[in-house]
Amino acid sequence: MPQAWHLKSRPNGTPTADNFEFKDVALPELGDGMVRVRNHWLSVDPYMRGRMNDVKSYVPPFQIGEPLEGGAVGEVVESRSPDFQLGDTVMHMMGWRDEAVVPAQALNKLPSIPGVEPQAFLGNLGLTGGTAYWGLLDAAKAKAGDIVFVSAAAGAVGSAVVQIAKAKGMTVIGSAGGADKVAFVKSLGADECIDYKAGVPLVKALSEVAPKGIDVYFDNVGGEHLDAALALARRDARFAICGMIEGYNSGTPTQLRYIMRVIAMRVMLKGFIYTDYLPRNGEFYGEMGPWVASGAVKGRDTVVEGLEKTPDAFLGLFTGANTGKMLVKL
Numbered sequence: 001m002p003q004a005w006h007l008k009s010r011p012n013g014t015p016t017a018d019n020f021e022f023k024d025v026a027l028p029e030l031g032d033g034m035v036r037v038r039n040h041w042l043s044v045d046p047y048m049r050g051r052m053n054d055v056k057s058y059v060p061p062f063q064i065g066e067p068l069e070g071g072a073v074g075e076v077v078e079s080r081s082p083d084f085q086l087g088d089t090v091m092h093m094m095g096w097r098d099e100a101v102v103p104a105q106a107l108n109k110l111p112s113i114p115g116v117e118p119q120a121f122l123g124n125l126g127l128t129g130g131t132a133y134w135g136l137l138d139a140a141k142a143k144a145g146d147i148v149f150v151s152a153a154a155g156a157v158g159s160a161v162v163q164i165a166k167a168k169g170m171t172v173i174g175s176a177g178g179a180d181k182v183a184f185v186k187s188l189g190a191d192e193c194i195d196y197k198a199g200v201p202l203v204k205a206l207s208e209v210a211p212k213g214i215d216v217y218f219d220n221v222g223g224e225h226l227d228a229a230l231a232l233a234r235r236d237a238r239f240a241i242c243g244m245i246e247g248y249n250s251g252t253p254t255q256l257r258y259i260m261r262v263i264a265m266r267v268m269l270k271g272f273i274y275t276d277y278l279p280r281n282g283e284f285y286g287e288m289g290p291w292v293a294s295g296a297v298k299g300r301d302t303v304v305e306g307l308e309k310t311p312d313a314f315l316g317l318f319t320g321a322n323t324g325k326m327l328v329k330l
Contacts, residue, residue: 001024001025001026002024002025002026002027002097002098002099002100003022003023003024003025003097003098003307004022004023004025004067004068004096004097004098005020005021005022005067005068005096005097005307005310005311006020006021006022006023006065006066006067006068007019007020007021007052007062007063007064007065007066007068008020008021008064008065009064010052010053010054010064011049011052011053011249013249014249014315014318015049015052015249015311015314015315015318016315017311017312017315019052019311020068020311022308025067025097027099027100027101028101030078030079030080030101031080032080032081033080033081033103033104033105034080034081034101034102034103034104035076035078035079035080035081035084035090035101035102035103035104035107036076036077036078036079036099036100036101036102037072037074037075037076037077037090037092037094037099037100037101037102037107038074038075038077038098038099039072039073039074039094039095039097039098039099039100039330040073040074040075040118040329040330041072041073041074041118041119041122041327041328041329041330042070042071042072042095042096042307042310042327042328042330043070043071043072043095043122043126043127043325043326043327043328044070044310044313044314044317044326044327044328045070045071045127045128045156045317045326046243046245046317046318047059047243048062048068048070048314049249049318058273058275067094067096067097068095068096069093069094069095069096070093070095070096071091071092071093071095071122071126071127072091072092072093072094072095072100072122073089073090073091073110073118073119073121073122074089074090074092074100075087075088075089075090076088076089076090077099079104081104083104083109084104084107084109088109089109089110089112089118090107090108090109090110091107091108091110091121091122091126092106092107092108093106094106096310097307098307098330113289113292113293114293115293115294115295116289116292116293119301119327120292120299122325122327123156123160123299123301123324123325123327124160124288124292124297124299124325125285125288125289125292127274128156128157128160128325129160129284129288129292129297130274130277130281130284130288131157131160131242131274132157132158132160132161132164132218133160133164133284133287133288134272134274134276134277134280134284135157135161135218135240135242135272136148136161136164136165136216136218136240137164137168138272138277139238139240139270139271139272140216140217140218140238140239140240140270141238142165142168142170142215142216142238143168143170144168144169144170145169145170145171146165146170146171146215146216147170147171147173147210147212147213147214147215147216147234148161148165148170148171148172148173148214148215148216148217148218149173149174149175149206149210149214149216149217149218149229149232150162150165150172150173150174150175150190150217150218150220151174151175151217151218151219151220151221151225151226151229152175152176152220152221152243152245153174153175153176153185153190153193154174154176154177154181154182154184154185154323154324155220155322155323155324156299156322156324156325156326157220157242157243158174158176158185158218158220159184159185159188159299159300159324160297160299161218162174162185162188162189162190163188163189163291163296163297163298164288164291164297166188166189166190167291167296167297170216171191172189172190172191172192173190173191173192173193173194173206173209173210173214174186174190174192174193174194175193175194175196175202175206175221175225176193176194176195176196177195177196177197177320178195178197178320179195180323181195181320181323182194182195184300184323184324188298192209192210194206194209196225202224202225202227202228203227203228203231203232203258205228206228206229206231206232207231207232210232212234213232213233213234213237214229214232214233214234214237215234215236215237215238216237216238216239216240217229217233217237217238217239217240218239218240218242219239219240219241219242219243219244220242220243220244220245221243221244221245221246222243222244222245222246222254223244223246223254224246225246226239226244226254226256227255227256227257227258227259228258230256230258230259230261230262230267231257231258231261233261233265233267234265235265235266236265236266236267236268237265237266237267237268238267238268238270239267239268239269239270240270240272241269241270241271241272242272245317245318249318299324299325300323300324300325301324301325301326301327302316302321302322302323302324302325302326302327303327303328303329304316304326304327304328304329305328305329306328306329306330307328307330309328310328313326313327313328314326
């Protein structure tokens with residue numbers, strides 16, 4: 001019997017194991033245009049925390065008692081669609097489960113690229129890589145010669161931002177937690193990397209490695225990192241606001257001491273969502289695909305084995321358990 005993780009209750013603050021329930025699911029019969037997929041890789045991502053709240057957002061909230069959803073890569077095992085054959089490798093959004101029946105129009109058949117593993121389409125060739133690419137190059141209008149500051153630079157999106165920025169001729173300063181993650185960020189080509197767990201105030205730490213200030217900030221964290229970026233912003237700095245994981249589980253409002261610098265430095269803050277750019281995905285694949293295939297942009301995955309461990313993998317996102325992309329392998 002297929003199994004899936006369901007939302008048992010809405011989290012109050014940081015989610016716990018009690019918010020999830022593992023249950024058997026009965027898959028519907030395959031009608032015309034439907035495909036049954038056996039999942040091999042699941043993605044867990046910080047944005048899923050927002051969907052656990054019963055609030056309006058850019059995607060509907062998860063429903064109590066219903067299976068959770070997320071990116072997944074799997075194999076077609078039954079098809080009533082002429083567009084998909086047995087054995088096709090596909091990506092879809094029916095994750096948090098081992099099998100799913102999916103409408104053909106909700107599936108993407110993955111191309112075979114030499115040197116690229118299928119799970120890369122959940123990382124640097126998927127939502128995380130696309131988020132990094134469009135946020136940096138379109139939302140923030142980053143260009144060669146810019147000084148770029150990236151928070152959560154050892155994470156899935158941040159590590160892609162570091163490498164894209166270097167490929168485009170930018171100076172890159174990252175922020176990561178702990179010596180191992182700092183070393184990882186530097187191995188990707190970052191010119192400098194702050195250890196935000198070292199006990200030095202972020203404004204001081206950033207000013208030491210960016211004495212000339214910053215032109216671009218790619219924000220994955222919010223809070224103190226955003227404030228430090230405002231403090232060091234140069235004239236006409238551009239901020240791409242991707243995520244604010246520091247505040248996802250907190251009811252405390254963000255306080256920014258340096259927000260007035262938005263006026264003095266004419267700072268542009270732009271929020272964006274990956275799906276805004278789906279019509280332009282051909283541009284993304286055209287540039288990112290060769291980078292990934294050649295190794296110019298590398299990915300590091302943190303892999304948790306087994307469907308039963310999916311909530312553990314998700315909760316690990318909020319404690320820094322991942323370097324690079326957090327994946328569940330079935």
